[in-house]
Amino acid sequence: MRLKLVPTETAWDFFRFTKVAIFGSSLAMIASILLFFVVGLNFGIDFRGGTTIRTEAHSEVDVAAYRGALQGLDLGDITITEVFDPSFEADQHVAMINVQAQEGQEAVTPETIAAIEAELQQVDPSITFPSVESVGPTVSGELVRTAIIAVALAITAVLIYIWLRFEWQFSLGAVAALVHDVTLTIGIFSLLQIRFDLAIIAALLTIVGYSLNDTVVVFDRVRENLRKYKKRPLGEVLNLSINETLSRTVMTSVTTLIALISLFVLGGDVIRGFVFAMIWGVIVGTYSSVFVASVVLLRLGVTRDWSKSDNGAGPGPGGGTQFSNVDA
Incomplete structure (x- = not known):
């Protein structure tokens, strides 16, 4: 059936x-x-320029605490988003931190990234940083x-x-x-x-x-x-x-x-x-x-003269373009 x-x-x-x-x-x-x-x-970092830091921790993500810890670094626009996924373990809490490209710099410097990681580890010592991606504004x-x-x-x-x-x-x-x-x-x-x-x-x-x-x-x-x-x-x-x-x-x-x-x-x-x-x-x-x-x-509307030619090899006059019988 x-x-x-x-x-x-x-x-x-x-x-x-x-x-x-x-x-x-x-x-x-x-x-x-x-x-x-x-x-x-x-727009993601690909189009805005800047750095995306992915974090993982055993305790729940506290967006307000993360944002408060990074305020003193004067990094401009920072977006913090908690990531939810059914495949995550019960103690796996993931966040994405987007940091805009800094004035006069092609990307966030390694020193700035290290400072961000240090501030976040003070909020949650179990936090890790599986990936860091940077794209400059020119790119x-x-x-x-x-x-x-x-x-x-x-x-x-x-x-x-x-x-x-x-x-x-x-x-x-x-x-x-x-x-x-x-x-x-x-x-x-x-x-x-x-x-x-x-x-x-x-x-x-x-x-x-x-x-x-x-x-x-x-x-x-x-x-x-x-x-x-x-x-x-x-x-x-x-x-x-x-x-x-x-x-x-x-x-x-x-x-x-x-x-x-x-x-x-x-x-x-x-x-x-x-x-x-x-x-x-x-x-x-x-x-x-x-x-x-x-x-x-x-x-x-469309041309209605779709008649075949006398030999049946293809469309006759007015039966579409010269490519209309091409299989593609």
Whole structure:
């Protein structure tokens, strides 16, 4: 007996609530942009410059005591965060201390780090320092620029690929879905103030690939059905195509989420931000493939002359671009 997350054959009308979907997605994107500019992201040391010290102790973390001990060092902005993880032992208490880069220095000096450790050991003699990471402001600025360029180039490459693979209407639909996914991911990180570092940029690029994969599967079926049902309205063809690929879409998303949720619960705090971004990306990526990319394609319309040439070797005139029959 096979497991079926959705019926083998479905006939759901995904465009019944098109206006609601467009309104909801637009509102979510506007809210995400406002959160980014008003609240901002909780940038990690990778992007701000400075030093992150990880502490472990047998007694509970007293954030106020830690902060009071470090006040006399005049280090500027210090962020102290207690880390919770189900995999920790009962007497394992972890904190992350972020110290901003000092004026005129590329990173916090070893002498300053030693002073921080000495002050904290007076608060709790059992405290240890498993890791210390430092990034200078010059390097962090370069990382910010590189991260923005990486995401922009990924989306541009998708635009060109889909344009060559299908038509420009498909391309704009796919890119709209990717921009939607990236914007909402940045918005949720701004709202929850989860640390935003290089690992999250890697997650964003992975989300771009995952969302594109879902979208291309739907678009491939759309193109096949446009050739098969030449007289049907575009909305009906899109609905049919989404229903035909729905089982595959849901199964892929659910199995991916099972692995990601396991990593989120058991993987530890080091990769938790990355995994959270991936979980969120899978959810919004699946949604956008149906309710953003397809809706944009429906609004733009598409060439309906998908007839084969006389010899059946490929699409005839007007049947898409010269690359539309390339398997990739």
